[in-house]
Amino acid sequence: MPSESFDELLKRDALREKDGFEKRIKIRRILAGPGKIIAIPYVVEEKLIHGDFEPTGEHGQDEAGRGEGEVGSVVAEIPIWGDEGEGDIDSESDSNAGDGEGSHGIETEAYQLGKELSEKLKLPNLKDKVKKVPTDEYIYDLTDRHKGSGQLLDKKETLKSIIKSNKILDRLDENNPDMTNLVVGPQDKVYRVLSRERIWKSQAVVFFLRDYSGSMIGYPTRAIISQHLMLYSWLLFQYEKLVIPRFIVHDTVAKEVSVDNYFKVASGGGTLIPSAYKLINQIVEEENLTRDYNIYVFQGTDGDDSDEGELAVPEIEIILSYVNLMGVSLLGTPYNEGRETEFEKYIKIGRFIERNNIFRMHKMSYRNPSDKENEEAIKALVTSG
């Protein structure tokens, strides 16, 4: 057992500041499957160690490989962000993500994070606009495996079991396997079990929207991902886990994507922000979301836009007519530092800032933001000024 509970560890960490040292416990959010995130605490022990990046490229830039191919040929491609264990999407999130195995309790952790954030940052509590609706749903419980009977045949496990049995029975010639000769016993069939559970239908829909054009590469994207994960946690806490997240990315064209893609997909094109607003309005209208749901829109952008407000302002007006809150993180990039962006210009034109109860914007400069700065950003977005 650890000698101290997590609460005690957090208290100890808080005491560090009193003693003249910086806090050391940090929280990292990692993607743990579609729509699911967890928060994990970690401590980096600071030591005098060698760094990774050297401009000479002489140390540690290359890695080992094995297989066929000519020198110069490409053997694999990886998305420009994600997969690297850097930033807020940890590499641990990639293994098994989406397999569903062992997915219990994930949102509990995100919920806990939301609770902690609420308390830590003194974030406001929200009011429901509509009543909750109970519903029965099938929960696909992957940890229960039954031999012999069940609802869903686990083909991989069944095949393994058949091979094992036939091997024991000496019916499988390794050098010349004959699949037609295999016997299949009832106990070889492995099933997974579906169980009926009553759950409460989600009461909030939150649209996460980010610019994935070329200018957003690097710190801005990482900052948005971090902030959006925290906002999702906060809403999970606020709505007792009853939150449906929807993810939208845009360059000149907007599209709805899976959570996985939201955190990884990259484009290289220009930017047309209103395309995303239009898509959100379309979804809200077609699915009649305003009737049953509290709606939130959180946007991450560098403010770069080919529209000067003619298209965006009317769409934002529509969004503000139904949302509980729209929060925009405006990220600094090397291209927009020190100047007013198109986005800021038309936000002024629409006088949206004055509608502080439903529209908020937070601007950050171009650099790798710390956890604290990201927390400050979400505080600015969800706390009425």
Added chain:
Amino acid sequence: MELISQKTKEIMEECKKRALSAGLSFKGESLEYIVTNQGFLELSPKVMIPTLYDFWADDVEIVRNKWLYNVYPHNPYETVINTRPPMSFYNDNNPDWLNVMIFYHVLGHIDFFQNNVFFRNTWNDDFCGQALADKRLINRIREEMGDKKRWVDYVIEFARGIDNLVGYYGELGEDDKSVSGNVLGTLSERIRFYFGEFLKNHYESKTVPIKFYYDEISRLNLSQEQFGQKVGEEVFFDDPFLKSKFPEFKNAFEKKDKKNKLKPKDILQYLVENSDFINKDENKWMKDILGIVRRTSLYFQPQIRTKNSHEGWASLWHERLFVADPRIKSHEVGFALTNSKVVVDPPGGIGLNPYIGFKRLYEFIEGMAMKGKLSAEYQLLEDAEARKNFDKKLGEDAGKNTLLEIRKNLNDSMLVNFLSDDDFQDFVDKHNLFVAGRRLNPDKLVIEIYIKSRSGREYRKMLNDSLYHPPSILINEDKSREGELYLDHVFEGRTLVTEYIPAVLMGLSYLAGNTISLETTEFDIEREERENLLFDPEYTPYYKRFRVRYTCKDKVIEKTMLSADEIGG
């Protein structure tokens, strides 16, 4: 945590018999424990030493492990630690056949622990017992500190900030001297100093010619041949000519010898011996903490430096022993499945899994030994066809003996560099290995992994770069002013992680009770140049290189530039 059942212990004992008869070597009893997955999660931050001292950062890691486990449950197969007797930990749900395989793997590790010379400083103690004593001592200090007990953890934290810089090779060298003194018995410290430093300095300052140096070697040899080693040395140094020519020699040697004996082997030891702050009566408990942190780190150093060889060695033996064991009957499929998840190349063939990568290296060297290729005769061959067909048919014993010898004498770095360039190229060719590079594809906005080289030299260089190599940071007394501790980072082409420097210096300054300076090298490169490098890894960027000094005085960190170079472009 409980001992394995009697039935499972019998399985282990049978594995031991078979492993010993196959040539592995280990002594005495061993302890095997059943540990639950939750238990593993709690032990892993303590590097599986159940008795290791408590530290809050390890507790945070336990919380992290448990939260992650909720999402990604997994069953670790085994862990073994280098204690006396060796202890190993297992899940309680392994079937017997799997235990046989795992036991063989564990025995491979135990054999390595008990025979590889880089572990020799761990052979005479039981670290588990030592760690327990250390843990109790720290707990007692915490109790004595009362309300201020968290300062014990600050001191642990500060000490751990430099525990990767412990003088492992210095300690090993001490041991070497006493061991090799008996084996070789030729060079005393006095002879080393006379020829290695004293005469060398005289030669360099042109006060003696090189001929004098060789004459003296002949005179020493003659003297030792005539009177034996010890007396011969006395006769050599009692020579009236030497005494009159170098009257200062005796004093110079004594001074040097005294200095050598007193010289601390690392910064932690230096602080224990020299920090006025730590040596104040009320702070003397810190010496115990620093000693514990240092001792613990020294214990793990050989493991860090052999982790690849260790896994390659254990994998090689679990495969060989289990495949030859009748207990595998009817479990061949299970074994193949399990083994193929462990001894396997990483997905896509990119990356290095030491379980298979270093196993291949051992097997390749063994194959060469069986054919007599580790000989001058083969090494001097240049004809490719002749090299290919060379086979002295020395047999399996020659292969196995070579394997056992390299297991005994080489660490990761030495194993990687054991083969000649030509032989290593053969190894790379045989297994289709290549050096993989990364570059950005701006059109697809993906990072491409491409085959950069199939050269054995390049592959070996890449392996060498990936091996553990802590920075060399030395105490420079010549640059020290007013009692400060001046640290000099010997730049070996790699910079330090600069963001960690302030916190480490702050901690060291606290322990030293004085100013701390750290001289190191840093780069400055424009964003555009970095991007060029990203698109084309072969690009030669333009950058600036600085020699800088960080100084921590009264909790304030200052950075001073000492020199700058502009490079590349």
